[in-house]
Amino acid sequence: MRPATPRPGASALSTWHRRAATSLSGAAIAMMVAVLSLALLWVALRLAGFDATLALGALWRGSFGTWYALTSSTLVRATPLVLTGLAVAIAFRAGVWNIGADGQLLVGAAVATAVGLAWGAQLGWLSMPLALAAGATGGALWAGVAAVLRTKFGVLEVISTIMLNFVAVDLVGYLVRGPLQEPSHAYPQSDPIPATMHLPILIPGTRLHAGFALAVAASVVLWWGMRSTAAGFRVRAIGANPDAARIAGRVDVARTTTNVLLLSGALAGLAGAVEVSGVTFALYENISPGYGYTAIAVALLAGLDSLGVLGTGILFGSLEAGALSMQREASVPSVVVTAVEAALVLLLLAISRRGSAASIIARFAGARSPAQDDVP
Amino acid sequence: MTGALTSFLEASVRTATPLALAALGELLVERAGVINIGLEGIVLGGAFGALLGAGTNHLVFGFLAGCVAGIAVAALFGVFAVSMRADQIITGTAINLLVLGLTGALYRGLYGATGAALSIPTTGSFAVPVLSRIPVLGPSFFDQPPPTYLVYVVAPLFWWWLYRTHAGLAIRAVGERLEAVRVAGVDAHRWRWITLLVAGALGGVAGATLVLSQSGTFAEGMSAGRGFIAIAIVVLGRWRPMGVLIASLLFGAASALQYLFQAMGWSVPYQLFLAVPYVLTLLALAGFAGRRIESPAALGRAG
Numbered sequence: 001m002r003p004a005t006p007r008p009g010a011s012a013l014s015t016w017h018r019r020a021a022t023s024l025s026g027a028a029i030a031m032m033v034a035v036l037s038l039a040l041l042w043v044a045l046r047l048a049g050f051d052a053t054l055a056l057g058a059l060w061r062g063s064f065g066t067w068y069a070l071t072s073s074t075l076v077r078a079t080p081l082v083l084t085g086l087a088v089a090i091a092f093r094a095g096v097w098n099i100g101a102d103g104q105l106l107v108g109a110a111v112a113t114a115v116g117l118a119w120g121a122q123l124g125w126l127s128m129p130l131a132l133a134a135g136a137t138g139g140a141l142w143a144g145v146a147a148v149l150r151t152k153f154g155v156l157e158v159i160s161t162i163m164l165n166f167v168a169v170d171l172v173g174y175l176v177r178g179p180l181q182e183p184s185h186a187y188p189q190s191d192p193i194p195a196t197m198h199l200p201i202l203i204p205g206t207r208l209h210a211g212f213a214l215a216v217a218a219s220v221v222l223w224w225g226m227r228s229t230a231a232g233f234r235v236r237a238i239g240a241n242p243d244a245a246r247i248a249g250r251v252d253v254a255r256t257t258t259n260v261l262l263l264s265g266a267l268a269g270l271a272g273a274v275e276v277s278g279v280t281f282a283l284y285e286n287i288s289p290g291y292g293y294t295a296i297a298v299a300l301l302a303g304l305d306s307l308g309v310l311g312t313g314i315l316f317g318s319l320e321a322g323a324l325s326m327q328r329e330a331s332v333p334s335v336v337v338t339a340v341e342a343a344l345v346l347l348l349l350a351i352s353r354r355g356s357a358a359s360i361i362a363r364f365a366g367a368r369s370p371a372q373d374d375v376p
Numbered sequence: 377m378t379g380a381l382t383s384f385l386e387a388s389v390r391t392a393t394p395l396a397l398a399a400l401g402e403l404l405v406e407r408a409g410v411i412n413i414g415l416e417g418i419v420l421g422g423a424f425g426a427l428l429g430a431g432t433n434h435l436v437f438g439f440l441a442g443c444v445a446g447i448a449v450a451a452l453f454g455v456f457a458v459s460m461r462a463d464q465i466i467t468g469t470a471i472n473l474l475v476l477g478l479t480g481a482l483y484r485g486l487y488g489a490t491g492a493a494l495s496i497p498t499t500g501s502f503a504v505p506v507l508s509r510i511p512v513l514g515p516s517f518f519d520q521p522p523p524t525y526l527v528y529v530v531a532p533l534f535w536w537w538l539y540r541t542h543a544g545l546a547i548r549a550v551g552e553r554l555e556a557v558r559v560a561g562v563d564a565h566r567w568r569w570i571t572l573l574v575a576g577a578l579g580g581v582a583g584a585t586l587v588l589s590q591s592g593t594f595a596e597g598m599s600a601g602r603g604f605i606a607i608a609i610v611v612l613g614r615w616r617p618m619g620v621l622i623a624s625l626l627f628g629a630a631s632a633l634q635y636l637f638q639a640m641g642w643s644v645p646y647q648l649f650l651a652v653p654y655v656l657t658l659l660a661l662a663g664f665a666g667r668r669i670e671s672p673a674a675l676g677r678a679g
Contacts, residue, residue: 048485097465099413145658153662158413158465159611160661162604163654170654174647296469333484335596339477345470349462 026303027311033301033351034315037344045332055330062325063318071206073324076279078317080105080291082215083271085298085309086222091264093226093304095239096257100146100161101268102292103168104139108269109276110172111138113190113283114180116276120194127197132214132273139269140262142168147261151254157261165292176285190283199278211274216310218267223306235260268292290338294320297341301348316341378512384629384636385516389524390590392628394419396527397582398606399613399620400534401575406610407538408571409551409564409674413468414453416603417475418576422446422583424479427594430496430587438496439584446580449475450572458568461678472603480596498592521589523581527621530578535617547571551672579603608657615672623660630656 038056045052063074084101091098112135120127146164149155173188175181180190199209226232234256237245245251271291280287298316302308319341323334398419405412412418422442429441449471457467487494504518504525517524538544549557550564557564582602587594609627613619634649 099469149658149662155658155661156611158411159604159608160658162601163608163658166601166604166654167651170647170651173650174645177647178645293469293473296466297473300466333481335477335480335484337477339474339481342470342472342474342477345466346456346474349456349467349470350460352462 026305026308029348029351030301030303030308030312030315033344033347036347037340040343041336041340044336050332051330055326055332058326058329059319059322061322061329063322068206069321069325071203071208073321074314074318075208075212076317077321078314079209079211079215079278080271080275080288081294081298081316081320082219082310082313083274084268084291084295085302085313086215086218086306087264087267087271088292088295089299089302089304089306089309090222090226090235090267091260092299093239094235094257094260095242096260096264097156097158098143098146098161098261098264099158099296100143100164100292101264101271101295102288102290103161103165104142104265104268105272105275105288105292106165106168106172107142108135108139108272109287110175110180110272110283111135111269112273112276113193114175116193116197117180117191120197124196127194128199128277131193131197131277132270135273135276136266136270139272140266142269143261143265144258147258150261151258172283172287173285176283180283182282188285192282193276197277198281199274207279209274209278211278214270214274215313218270219306219310226306231259268295294338294341297345300345380636380640382512382515384632385512386519387632387635388625388628389516389520390628391631392624393520393524393527393589394582394585395602395606395609395627396621396624397523397530397585398579398603399609399624400527400530400617401578401582402606402610403613403615403617403620404534404538404547404571405568405575406675407551407615407672408547408568409554409672409677410457410568410572411464411468411607411676412450412453412457412572412575413465413604413607414449414457414471414475415468415575415579415606416599416601417468417472418446418449418453418579419583419586419603419606420472420479420597420599421449421475422580423587423594423598424483424583425580426584426587427483427496429584435497435499435588438588439581442584442587443577443580446578446583447573447576450576450579454569454572458565458572464676464678476597483594483596494593496587496592496594499589521585523585523589526581527624531617531621538617543567548672551674554674554677579606582606605653605657608661611671612657612660626660627653627657 042052042056045055062069064070084105087101087104088098112131115134116127116131120131123130142164143161146157146160149160150157176188176190181187182189182191199211202208202210202213226235234245234249234251237249237251238253238256242253246253272287275287276283294316298312299309301315302312319337320334323332323337326332327334398415402412402415422445425445426438426442430438452474453467453471456462457464499521501519501521502525508514508518510518536544538548546557546562547567549560549562550567554564583599586598586602591598605627609620609623612623612626613621630653633652634646637644637649
């Protein structure tokens with residue numbers, strides 16, 4: 001059984017049509033779940049005694065309602081969610097439970113800041129790509145710890161990546177009060193990074209930075225890579241059935257698992273570097289309000305599809321952006337959107353018939369399990 | 377020196393108590409073949425329930441409310457992960473997010489944006505007669521708040537239940553040989569539900585312990601990973617009640633190292649201390665390399 005090649009008889013055009021159609025039905029389910037969750041939120045807000053209509057209006061105004069809200073809040077907020085969502089999606093696709101995107105993001109942010117502060121001023125324009133690469137490397141190394149623990153020591157990555165999240169939080173807490181603290185030692189934060197390291201603004205007059213373009217590019221490249229390359233096939237194969245992949249497909253499961261975790265960590269680390277060089281311009285302790293955990297919901301709602309992650313990432317970005325204006329205008333605590341995001345995932349589980357991750361994927365991929373995909 | 381050692385051990389046992397309660401519950405659930413990542417949400421739900429219950433100024437109601445809240449969260453997990461046979465890890469992750477969002481929103485809604493200066497009376501410690509007089513060990517192990525004594529009761533009880541009763545045999549069988557159990561006419565869902573609800577009660581009490589016996593207040597996300605740590609403790613304790621007790625104590629000791637170091641006058645950055653328990657867990661789990669880890673064979677499989 002060789003890795004994916006275009007099947008004879010199936011023209012590229014018809015394949016494209018089929019894929020576009022299944023993506024659309026996936027998007028329809030995601031939209032339905034989203035609308036249902038918002039309806040639930042409306043009811044919950046009514047019951048809690050809030051002005052629910054005003055609150056949902058504020059949610060809309062703060063997310064898609066104005067050009068400025070869309071570009072400067074929703075899409076800016078969506079950027080780390082798309083990148084970490086991709087990190088989670090690719091890992092889950094391989095059956096690797098990387099719950100550690102948040103820790104990998106933090107380490108990526110810390111490494112990017114450290115590199116930027118150390119060499120940013122001398123390197124000029126080179127410092128920005130260098131910082132992004134450093135962040136991705138940092139995230140990959142952090143995930144690499146979990147990869148070594150799993151492949152060499154048999155430690156479940158579900159547990160190790162969660163533990164590593166807490167270590168990363170403590171590590172950043174130490175860095176911003178120790179080696180990376182700003183010189184006056186008054187605040188737990190780093191010095192601002194040099195201006196050469198800032199990501200360029202995409203649309204003048206808004207806060208939308210080039211990191212969003214990077215996130216879009218990443219999801220397109222990953223979508224193509226997962227469907228059309230041998231590596232992507234191996235990832236899907238070990239996710240569908242590691243034993244079959246090893247025996248029938250001659251896939252080196254340990255190596256593929258390691259590579260997937262490294263790539264997943266790199267994407268999350270990149271998200272951290274992008275936050276530093278596009279939004280905060282310094283390292284803060286609470287630089288991530290749990291992006292890596294929200295990313296799990298982002299990836300699942302997208303059916304672990306990379307292009308879908310772009311859509312659900314923007315949807316969740318809009319929820320979190322809108323939540324802030326909901327808090328301002330209707331005094332609804334913004335943290336309530338976390339519950340909405342969770343409700344989205346639970347509704348999705350309830351809708352999918354058998355409810356396993358594989359069946360969710362199968363539903364979104366047009367009722368064919370990944371195991372059957374591209375196997376002659 | 378003896379004083380420092382006693383207070384170190386005392387702090388170890390105190391830190392270990394909620395972890396042991398949550399981990400003993402998770403042990404049962406995992407023995408029935410369910411991995412409940414939602415334990416973190418159960419502990420947080422229990423802490424919030426305790427906050428609401430303690431408003432009546434009766435600490436017993438606080439613990440009861442925490443217990444009920446934990447059971448409620450566990451039941452929600454059960455509806456999806458057991459009855460609907462949904463993926464356990466995905467369900468657990470969603471439950472955690474849900475509880476984090478709900479408790480956070482309700483807390484801010486009920487107690488204002490900051491909720492600062494919210495102070496709840498806490499249980500004192502109760503010295504067990506005679507036993508608490510043992511040098512060093514006595515004050516550490518037998519002069520503690522009530523939840524610690526619950527651990528001492530529950531751990532042997534669970535050992536007896538799992539290894540000496542028909543019910544325990546059924547639970548272990550569900551976790552090991554799902555198909556055989558079904559052929560034998562044992563209702564796997566029923567045992568998964570029972571263990572899950574017991575775990576919810578214990579996890580809820582663990583959360584209530586944080587509020588009513590330790591901090592005397594509530595904070596958003598105050599479970600701070602204790603549910604996740606409890607899951608790691610179950611693995612460290614190799615799915616056995618006594619093993620879980622020892623692993624909890626080890627974890628408590630790792631967390632309490634900072635008090636010992638402070639007493640010794642050694643200065644090490646605070647944040648690095650906070651990371652010690654997590655790093656230790658990873659090292660301990662990695663230490664099982666080469667040995668077969670006796671996890672229940674049907675762990676994580678839909679029933």
